[in-house]
Amino acid sequence: MKTVDTVVPSLARKLHWQGLDRLRAGRYVEARNVFDRAVGLEPQSFGIQYCRAAALLRLGHFVEAEAAFRCARSLHATAPNVHLGLIEALRAQRLYRDAESVALTAIHILSDNAALHWQLVKLRRIRLNPEGALAACRVLVLHCPSDASAWRALSRQAIEVAQPGIAGDAAARALALDPAAAEAHGLAALSGADEAMGVAQGRLEAALALERNSRQRRRWLAVLANLFFRSGDMRAAIDVRCRLLGSDGIGLRHLVVTLDRFDDTRRVVDPAGRATHELATYRSGGLVVRRITTEYADAAVTEVRGCQILGDGCVVVSGDARLLVEGRVHRPERFLEASHHVGARDRSGRILLELPAPERHIREPVVVLGSNGNFGHWMIDHFPQLWSVIRSRNIEDLAVIVNAPALPFQVECLERAGISRKRIYGIGHGAVWASDHAIVPTLLHRKPFVSPHAVEFLREVLxxxxxxxxxxxxxxxxxxxxxxxxxxxxxxxxxxxxxxxxxxxxxxxxxxxxxxxxxxxxxxxxxxxxxxxxxxxxxxxxxxxxxxxxxxxxxxxxxxxxxxxxxxxxxxxxxxxxxxxxxxxxxxxxxxxxxxxxxxxxxxxx
Missing domain, CATH: 3.40.50 (Rossmann fold)
Known part of the structure; x- marks a missing residue:
């Protein structure tokens, strides 16, 4: 006759096998129910705890799955899959810092496991830690020296942090291991910025010939166009851009411009200065006051005649091919990274713009504010730009351009400042307008700092x-x-x-x-x-x-x-x-x- 001590483990094992069958068949709810019963009988079984966690993960019960994986890990810390499952559960909750901590702990125990090193690379990229991701890639290739994908990952990451030497060596190793991989040819071209034009072009053409993914093909075409543009072969650059855009490029005009401060027409309204802020905050049972000194650039107004206004951030292009970017809240150069009008760039600051014909012609003087639909950015960044304009001229005679659509709170603000509703224009994203006379004020500050003038203006007008x-x-x-x-x-x-x-x-x-x-x-x-x-x-x-x-x-x-x-x-x-x-x-x-x-x-x- 069997004792209770032998019957319970036997029943738990039977339930374990039943749960596995359901898990493999994709019947996750049934599998979870079976494993719940098995865990009640045999809570110290690693296999049962791990399979229950896997079922919970597949059901999308990420918090419960995390707890179950942690329990399984406490029973068998040298099992790689339990660490990987816990990382997946944390990533599903977007707890990336915790997931990275788990990956580092697991790598300390299982240093030769490539999957854990891959997870660390991905997590550091998600957390916008490019240097940390590069370090993780370098460790990854030490453990996987014959894995071409690991060398390609190292090359990609080295390009991102501007390490062309590391990127080139890694791309060469990837090519030697897998010469049929299109990305390896493309990465070799990207990393070899100082090589002969013909070599880089040949590598990109090889990447295009091998590449089957349409998104990646567009990437390599964009790189090839940029390569021609940097070398000064404008005709070839435009041909590649037309090849990239296809029917979307019909009717576009190509214009080479440079970023410029427009010092010849720029008028400083308030010179650069400093402000000291006393930040009072509650900490550890009491109020603590910190003094922070911040510096502000010139508050200025630039007037440009005979220009074009681009809907991507309300950027102005002058008739003599100069580009004025003032309305970007975080960094002006973000326009170059985000705008679909930018076709190519080179190291000397030249930019190839691809512009449709202007949809509208504004003949009256117009203030180019820019904006987005965010109430906070409008109130703190964009609307206070009028402070500089008001100090230099009568604002009631002017029109204003914001990004379309002009929202009710934006219209109300502008009307309170003296702008007529019928002279408030909204330019759509991707649109191009012509203007006889554009007035472009600078932002008064850059995030996270706030200019005292912005606060004064808001309190005065509103x-x-x-x-x-x-x-x-x-x-x-x-x-x-x-x-x-x-x-x-x-x-x-x-x-x-x-x-x-x-x-x-x-x-x-x-x-x-x-x-x-x-x-x-x-x-x-x-x-x-x-x-x-x-x-x-x-x-x-x-x-x-x-x-x-x-x-x-x-x-x-x-x-x-x-x-x-x-x-x-x-x-x-x-x-x-x-x-x-x-x-x-x-x-x-x-x-x-x-x-x-x-x-x-x-x-x-x-």
């Missing part, structure tokens, strides 16, 4: 309709948005409610209603987002509590990522930034730790 006759405490909800939502918002708001906070969705209010509401706000809390631009209208002496997550690739918690601490400092308000647990990437949803919020509230309001 005034509340009434005097603040009461004091309100606002809890800003992002429940109606598609990103950076606070998952446990109800639980967090329950902590704020006893302190007199009211929950609001700013998207339901007009611009003027938001201004009036924030003019009465002595305290503001919520997930960081565009609504924080309204801090400009809040009274001095108030305090903002911002919920956010650090960027997944950021390793410096003191680094500032947003405008809002500077806006608060310029308005003489305190600003506390509390970090939560990211469920996704930088713009993903997140959870706030309740105890940290409770401590902050106790320090600020008790």
């Amino acid at each position: 005034r509340p309709n009434r005097h603040a006759n009461r004091r309100r405490r606002l809890f800003l909800s992002r429940a109606d948005t598609g990103q950076r939502r606070l998952i446990n918002e109800d639980e967090i708001f329950d902590l704020f409610r006893p302190h007199g906070f009211e929950r609001v969705l700013t998207a339901g209010y007009s611009l003027q209603e938001q201004i009036d509401m924030f003019a009465e706000a002595e305290a503001i809390a919520g997930a960081e987002g565009s609504a924080f631009a309204n801090l400009v209208f809040a009274p001095e002496g108030g305090h903002a509590i911002a919920f956010a997550t650090s960027l997944p690739w950021a390793d410096r918690p003191d680094q500032l990522y947003s405008y809002w601490p500077f806006v608060a400092a310029l308005c003489r308000q305190g600003y506390s930034r509390l970090e939560g647990l990211a469920i996704g990437q930088a713009r993903g949803d997140f959870v706030m730790p309740v105890e940290a919020v409770r401590l902050c509230l106790r320090g600020l309001f008790n």
Whole structure:
């Protein structure tokens, strides 16, 4: 007669095999149910725990899968697949930092496992750590010296971090191992920037002959066009671009331009200077004040006559083939990376533009502001550009171009500044307009810093309709948005409610209603987002509590990522930034730790 001690493991093994059959057949729900029973009988079985985790992963239950993989790892830490499964579960939750930590730990135990090294390369690329990814690639090829794909990965990464020597050597090794791989020929051409033109061209033609993927073919054609352009063979560059664009290129005009500051028509309205900000924030039970000094470039206005305006960021091309980029919030050169008007570039600064015929001709003087649909960027970056224009001329005589469509809050702002509604034009993305007289103001600052002039301008032009006759405490909800939502918002708001906070969705209010509401706000809390631009209208002496997550690739918690601490400092308000647990990437949803919020509230309001 069998004892209980022998029957239970026997039944668990039977369930294990049944679960495996269902898992292999793709019947994941049934497999999960079977493994749940087996785990109850034999919780210390690595095989059962691992298979249960795999079933949960296939079902998309990533949090449960993570816990199951961690349990399996505790039973058998030298099994590579359990580490890979845990990494996959963490990646599915977009917990990339945690996934990288798991990969590093696994590599320490299983240093010869190529799959783990590949995962580390991918994770560092996701976290925008190109140098770290290059280091991981170099270790990868040490463990996989005969893997051509590993050498190609090293070449790609070396090109990204401008290491042509490493890139060229890696591409040569990849070619020797797999001469039929189209990418190896293309990478060899990309890495050999200083080689003879004919050699690089031959490599790219070989890549094109071998490549079957249409997207990759477009990539190699773009590289070949750039190669011809850099060598000065304009006709060949244009021919390759036409070959790349196909029917999409019919009717396009090709124009070679250079980036320029337009010093001949540029007028400085306010010279470069410095500003010292006092950032007051709640930390470790009390308010801490930091002094940060920032530098601002010249606030200037450039006037260009007889030009074209490109809808990609409202860029201006003069009649003498000069390119003026002023409206890019982060970096002006992003236009060159993102615009589909840019066909090729060379090291001397020349740019090949591909432009359709102008759709419209604006004959009156027009201010080129640019914009996007983001309320925060409009309020802090684009609209304050008018400060420079107003200081130099009568704005009521001018038209304004923004990126289409001109949104209601943008039209309301411009009308309050003195621009007639009928003289507000919206230029579409990819469109080209002709202009007799374009007026292009600079941005007053670069993110994350904020110019004092921007705050002064907003407070001067956009005034509340009434005097603040009461004091309100606002809890800003992002429940109606598609990103950076606070998952446990109800639980967090329950902590704020006893302190007199009211929950609001700013998207339901007009611009003027938001201004009036924030003019009465002595305290503001919520997930960081565009609504924080309204801090400009809040009274001095108030305090903002911002919920956010650090960027997944950021390793410096003191680094500032947003405008809002500077806006608060310029308005003489305190600003506390509390970090939560990211469920996704930088713009993903997140959870706030309740105890940290409770401590902050106790320090600020008790």
